[in-house]
Amino acid sequence: MSVNSVRENDRVYERFQLIVNGPALFNAVVTALELDVFKLLSDHPGSDFDSIRESTRVPAHQLRVLLHALCSTELVDKRDGGYTNSSVAQELLAGDGPDSWRHILLGWQKIYYPAFAQMTPALRAGTNTALATHPGDEPTLYQRLAHDPELEKVLHASMGAFTLQSVPGLLDNADLSTVRHLLDVGGGDGTTAKQLVELHPNLRVTVFDMPSVTEIAGSDVPEALAGRLALHPGDLFADAFPQDADAILFSHLLEVFSEEQIRRLLAKAYDALPSGGRIFLYGFDAADQERRGTFAARLSLYLNVLATGQGMAYPAGDYANWLERTGFSGVETYTDLPYDHALVTGTKK
Numbered sequence: 539m540s541v542n543s544v545r546e547n548d549r550v551y552e553r554f555q556l557i558v559n560g561p562a563l564f565n566a567v568v569t570a571l572e573l574d575v576f577k578l579l580s581d582h583p584g585s586d587f588d589s590i591r592e593s594t595r596v597p598a599h600q601l602r603v604l605l606h607a608l609c610s611t612e613l614v615d616k617r618d619g620g621y622t623n624s625s626v627a628q629e630l631l632a633g634d635g636p637d638s639w640r641h642i643l644l645g646w647q648k649i650y651y652p653a654f655a656q657m658t659p660a661l662r663a664g665t666n667t668a669l670a671t672h673p674g675d676e677p678t679l680y681q682r683l684a685h686d687p688e689l690e691k692v693l694h695a696s697m698g699a700f701t702l703q704s705v706p707g708l709l710d711n712a713d714l715s716t717v718r719h720l721l722d723v724g725g726g727d728g729t730t731a732k733q734l735v736e737l738h739p740n741l742r743v744t745v746f747d748m749p750s751v752t753e754i755a756g757s758d759v760p761e762a763l764a765g766r767l768a769l770h771p772g773d774l775f776a777d778a779f780p781q782d783a784d785a786i787l788f789s790h791l792l793e794v795f796s797e798e799q800i801r802r803l804l805a806k807a808y809d810a811l812p813s814g815g816r817i818f819l820y821g822f823d824a825a826d827q828e829r830r831g832t833f834a835a836r837l838s839l840y841l842n843v844l845a846t847g848q849g850m851a852y853p854a855g856d857y858a859n860w861l862e863r864t865g866f867s868g869v870e871t872y873t874d875l876p877y878d879h880a881l882v883t884g885t886k887k
């Protein structure tokens with residue numbers, strides 16, 4: 539039996555081939571997004587080569603190369619001379635709404651993936667050495683992007699779109715029926731806050747984030763929600779949490795920090811809440827990290843190489859343990875949510 543025939547049906551070998559060709563194919567997909575190829579094939583399924591060329595204005599030879607790459611991913615299918623989106627491309631890549639993978643992938647290409655070339659020195663050094671390419675002397679990417687408003691918008695459009703993809707795990711499981719005022723710490727561009735106030739007509743949400751980010755959050759609040767969405771610019775370590783919330787949410791936030799910083803933030807949340815106040819921790823979960831979780835694994839690498847130089851997709855059990863050690867009771871954990879996510883909740887006695 540030849541080596542090739544052994545590997546023919548080997549799932550790991552199939553994954554290996556995709557991984558090693560991934561950087562090139564990933565960039566081909568982003569180029570297709572930038573040239574609006576998926577949108578064209580959505581509006582005109584079965585478009586032929588000449589009409590794609592006319593629409594994209596890419597020279598014939600280079601377009602042939604790009605279309606070959608897209609067909610090799612199976613995101614685009616060529617049949618009888620016409621090109622069509624696969625159902626995955628149609629669902630995830632053809633639109634350009636705020637939840638589109640277009641924004642996610644553009645952010646990964648422009649910010650995350652260039653940094654991964656620095657992975658070995660960053661992991662060896664034990665800090666986010668890839669941050670050196672971003673102007674400023676602050677220790678995290680979030681702080682440095684305040685010097686580069688255009689790139690900061692790209693990051694928040696990317697995080698916001700990913701949050702819209704993954705937020706149903708929070709909306710479906712977090713019981714906010716008794717909550718009047720929720721503080722969303724590190725609430726980013728307000729994507730989660732807007733979803734929450736839309737879903738809960740009696741809820742007010744305050745987004746606490748850095749000033750350059752709350753400015754983005756405040757730039758497109760629908761009028762109908764404006765009275766129930768407040769902004770609190772500041773530094774979540776240096777500045778006090780507002781004291782009038784009866785619940786606190788950390789969404790995709792704690793994973794960016796070390797255990798010591800997380801425990802400081804949980805203690806700060808405990809002090810800011812009234813008796814009976816609720817806490818909600820939502821984000822990536824590395825529950826079974828030796829066996830699965832490509833989203834969680836990618837996120838952990840990004841955090842260590844570029845964003846903060848620490849943190850990871852901690853197992854949900856760690857959060858439950860830290861909540862209990864902070865003094866929260868009735869701790870509940872919801873795991874196996876989409877995109878390797880988990881929700882951990884508790885109550886201040």
Ligand SMILES: C[S@@+](CC[C@H](N)C(=O)[O-])C[C@H]1O[C@@H](n2cnc3c(N)ncnc32)[C@H](O)[C@@H]1O
Pocket residue numbers: 678680697698701723724725726727729730746747748751772773774775788789790791794
């Ligand atoms: C990974 S994003 C999560 C955004 C949002 N919660 C979500 O689920 O999409 C982390 C957020 O924490 C904010 N952040 C990081 N360090 C901060 C600090 N020291 N003070 C205030 N906000 C901070 C960043 O600006 C960013 O919006």
